[in-house]
Amino acid sequence: MLFIPACGQAKTPHSKELKVLSWNIWHGGHSKAYPGTACEAAIGILKKSGADVILMIETYGASPMVADSLGYDHFLISDNLCIYSRYPITDTYTFPDSIGTFNFGGVEIDVDGQPVRLFDTWLHYLPDMRLAPTDQTEQKILAWDDAGTRDDEVRRILSVMRPMLKEADRIPVIMGGDFNVHSHLDWTEATKNLYHHNGAVVGWTVSKEMQKAGFKDSYRELHPDPVKNIGTTWLYDNDDKPTRQDRIDFIYYKGKNIRAVASETYNQELTKPLELNGDKFFYPSDHGFVMTTFKVK
Template identity: 30%
Template sequence: MKKHLFTALVLLLAVFCFSSCQKTETFKVLQFNIWQEGAVVKGGFDAVADEIVRSNADFVTLSEVRNYHNTRFCDRIVEALKERGQTYYSFYTEDSGLLSRYPISDSSTVYPLNDDRGSIYRLVTKKGDQEFAVYTAHLDYRNCAYYDVRGYDGNDWEKIEPVTSLDSILLLNRASVRDDAMARFISVAEKDKAAGRIVILGGDFNEPSHLDWTEATKDMRDHYGLVIPWDVSVMLEKAGYKDSYREKYPDPVTHPGFTCPGDCPDIALEKLVWSPKADDRDRIDFIMYAPFEGLSLTDVTIVGPKGDILRGERVTENTADPIIEPQGIWPTDHKAVLATFQLTK
């Protein structure tokens, strides 16, 4: 009996020592399309800063950085955050941007902006003893084939007959350079993974996910019966990346997770409407991550107004999506995505 009791005590002690030796870190990532630097909405720039503070994000991936009037947006937003008592680090970028709570040891242009057809940037930093490679992407807005499906030209948004041939849709989609940019990301990020870094990608892809255009949704949301293997999301899945929102909420019927077009309440309706007779709501803002030992996704939510734009009108659909509504001005026609991760080592 004493021998069994001693063995049990040794096992309990071993479990306690193992648990106490494990270290858990939490970090947050915010993907935020800021609609021309928040310049479209009155008070938008300050609202962008306020929302970043409220998110308490460790890393922020920004879309629509324009550097208007020869200013450096990332410098301006870092200063605005400093005035709010928050320290972030950044570097000069065009079109997309990155913020980190931790000093940046390396930064690079992965896919340079050319003729306003999208960009990808990268930073390397360290939280504790773990290195991170964080990427931001704002992909090509042209040849947006998910509009062609819905009866609007994906380049000039003029009314057309809906394109319902899968081959034709994929041909139109591949006329963009979104897939070229993503191929570059996948190649570069392999080196970061090999170096033992956690790889995170946030961005406005200007393209939906194949995880949303499924058998379950083919007769919803003006999908016209189509199940579409959208290129960028398929490429990322084949490369092993996880879509944070779909990892947490796999059902696109109950949790569509629409991020655009969102109902920005302080903007006239006509400025929010792209295809007035169609249901063009989609999830085009993403936080992707590479699986990593000890890394787990603990939470993900949409940030922004509950309302969307549907057939040229403001609507609020009853979905199960978790949405953190803005406390004040909402500065963009997109909704943001906020993911929380836990790393146990």
């Protein structure tokens, strides 16, 4: 574990806006399609995004370069996970006796006097969502999904978070990352014949567990109609043609003194540049990223 403070750009004392970005950068920003260092492309996107906090997944050696370039405080949870913050990091959290740091860890930051807790998450990629048996009944689809470890992982995570969730009305909680599974809020009756859902309506277990724990899905809260805005975050190569998939990357939150006011997902084919706030960047990852702006009281 490595916690490195840095002198980041300070927010004005009266600002209570918090912009959080969650991104799996794909093996430290690896890409065979980019002639330079793909991590540099990721850094360019992160800088242009204006994010105050970045929940990074598949960091794999990129952490020092990203932290130095941004000038943010950062907490290296594991080779896989790292959190960067424009605001001071005042505490760090890992729970190695219950859930490994490869899967989960967090920080507490000071947002102009208001503490906020943020957690970075990676759930196992198996069973692979590309192979979901969508031609089967919902019961069989869930049995296929539940045969993996994601359900157990998220339940262990929510268990260790229980004391903090009880305090969420005083200290807001934000939890994001790569969950490697779809959401029940996306696989509805209205979308069953869209997005290659193959007629399936599925109450995916992980997202249901998050909802049961009192978390709000920030993107879906602000884009309630998945027919109009599915919010794709995952791109994979199917033969030699890129194929879009559903959301598997999320930013959840809980607390009465925090609300999401804007949320977008960004993704791009690996062979095309991403246009972001007027600039174009090579896109180095097979995951899209989620960016949610919160207002914190």
